Amino acid sequence: MPDRSTPPSRLSSELSNWYRANARDLPWRRRQFHDEYGAWGTLVSEFMLQQTPVSRVIPHLEAWLRRWPTPASMSRATPAEVVQQWANLGYPRRALWLHRAAIEITDRHRGEVPRDVDALLALSGIGDYTARAVAAFAYGDRHPVVDTNTRRVLARVLDGRSQPGPASRRDLVTMAALLPQADADSAVFNAAAMELGAVVCTARSPRCERCPVVDVCAWVAAGRPDTGDERRRQARYEGSDRQARGAVLKVLRDAAGGDVPADAVIPDWPDAGQRDRAIDSLIADGLVEAAEGCLRLPR
Template identity: 50%
Template sequence: MEFLHRRITGWFAETARDLPWRDPGCGAWGVLVSEIMLQQTPVVRVLPVWEEWLKRWPTPAGLAAEPAGEAVRNWGRLGYPRRALRLHAAATAIVENHNGRVPDTYTELLALPGVGSYTAAAVAAFAYGRRETVVDTNIRRVHARLVAGAALPAPALTAAEMRLAASLLPDDDAASVRWNAAVMELGALVCTARAPKCADCPVKDSCAWRAAGEPPPSYVPKGQAWHGTDRQVRGAVMAVLRLADAPVPAEMFLQPPADLGFAPEGIGVPLAALHRLNSAPEQLERAMSGLLTDGLAEIHDGGYRLPA
C-alpha cells in the first residue's frame, strides 16, 4: 500500500493542475463553492464562473445578503441550477448557524443544503486538512480498476467501496488529504471513463484490471434521456429567465413571439430556442410549474421571473 501511496502522490506532485481552489490561501468558502459547482460539471466550465462568484461574493454573508435569484442568474450555464439555490441556502445557514464561517466538521457540513456525503468529506479534507474518506466518481473508478479489477465501479456507491476507500486512506492527516486529491486527479486525467491513458499511469504495473486483460464492463450504463424531456424544456425556460430584467408573461412561453405581435426585449434568442423545441403545451406547463415548485422561478406581476 505504501507503494501505491508513493507512486500516486508522487505523480500528483508533478502533474497536478494548478486550480485556484487548490491554492492554500483559497479558504473554505472558495472550496465549498468549487465543490458544489463541480458536481456533475467539468472543471473547465467551472473555472470562469467560480472566479466571478468569488470576486462578487468573497464570503458566505455576501451571497446570503442577496436574493436567491441573483445566485441563479450568476450560475450562468453551468447546469443543474438548483445547485445555485442550494448554495445560496447554504450561505444563509452558514451565516445564521455558524457565524458566517464555513463549518469544519463532516457532520455540520453534511447538514448544509446541497452538501451530501461526497461534498462534506471533500470540504473537510481539502479546506480543513481533515482525514476523511472522500469518494467521488473518479476515486470509485480508480479503485474499481486498480484494486477490484473491474472496468467500472458499480452503478451506485456500495458499502464495500466505502470500506475499501477507508482501508486505503493513509493514517496521517496531511498524507490522507494528498492521497484523496491525488487519486481523484488520477481518475480525472489518466484513469478516465473512456479511453484511459494507461501508458501515463504511475501504477499501471499494479492494476488489477490490466492484469486481468482489461475485461469489459459487466453492465451497460444507461444514458440520460434529453431530447423531448422536461429537463430540456426547463433548461430553455431558465435561459430566458436569466436574461430577463422584468417578469416574462406566461403567454410568451406558450405562444411564439411572432403570434403575439411584438419582439421581446433582450430575450428573443433564448425564447426562439425554447419555441424551436415545439413542446406540447402540457409539457411546457408541467416544466414551468416544476420550476415554481423548485423555487427556481416565481410569479410576479403576472409574469415569471427568477426568485427575488
C-alpha cells in the same frame, strides 16, 4: 463481491508521489485561493464541480467569489441574483442549495464554514462527497473523499472491473482503509486518486501507459476486460422535461430577473403540456416565481 480487504501495498504512496509531480494547476489548488477565500472558496468550487466539468467551472468561480467573498455576503443576495449568476453551469437547483447553505452557515455557524463532517452534511446541497472534500481540502483533515473518478480508479485497480458500479457507502470504507496516517498525506492521496481518474484512468480510452500504478492494477492484469457498465444510462435529453425546464429558465435569466409575460415563455415549445409541467415544477422547486400573469426568477 470483490475482495478489497488486501489492497496492493504502496498504492497510496505511488499515487501520491505521482500527484505531487503531475497535479494540474487548478485555481482551487493555489495557496492564494485559500488565503483569499478560505473554506468558503473550497465549498463554492465543490458545489460548481458537482456534475459540471472543470473547464466550465473555472471562468465562473472567480467572478462568483469576487461578488460574494463570504457566506454572509451571499446570504444577503436574492435567489434571483444567485440563479442568474449561476448562468449556464447546469442543474440550477445547486445554485439555490448553495444560497441556502450560505444562509445556514451564517445563521448556525456565525458565518464560518463548519469543519465537522456531520455539520457539513447537515447543510443544503452537501452530501458524502462535498462534506468530506471541504473537510479534507479546506481544513486538511483525514477523511475518505470519494467521487466518480476515485470510484473508477478503485473499481479498476482493486476489483479488475472496467467501470464502477453505483455509488455506495462501501467505497467510503475502501478509501478510508487506503488513507495514509498523516492528515496532510491523506488529503494528498484523496486528491491523487481523483486526479488519476480525471486525467489518466479516464472512463473512455484510459492512458494506462502513463499510469503510475499500472503494475498493481487488477484490471490491467486481467487484460483490461470490458466488464460492462452497471450504471443506468443517463436519460435522453432531447425532448425531455429537463430540456423544457432549461429553456424556461434561460428565458428568465436572459430577462435579467425581470418579469416576463407567462405566454411569452417558450410559446412555440412543441409540447404545450410539457411546457406547463416544466413551469409548474420550476415553481415547486423555488426556481421560478409567478406574479400577475408573469414569470420571473424568485426575489
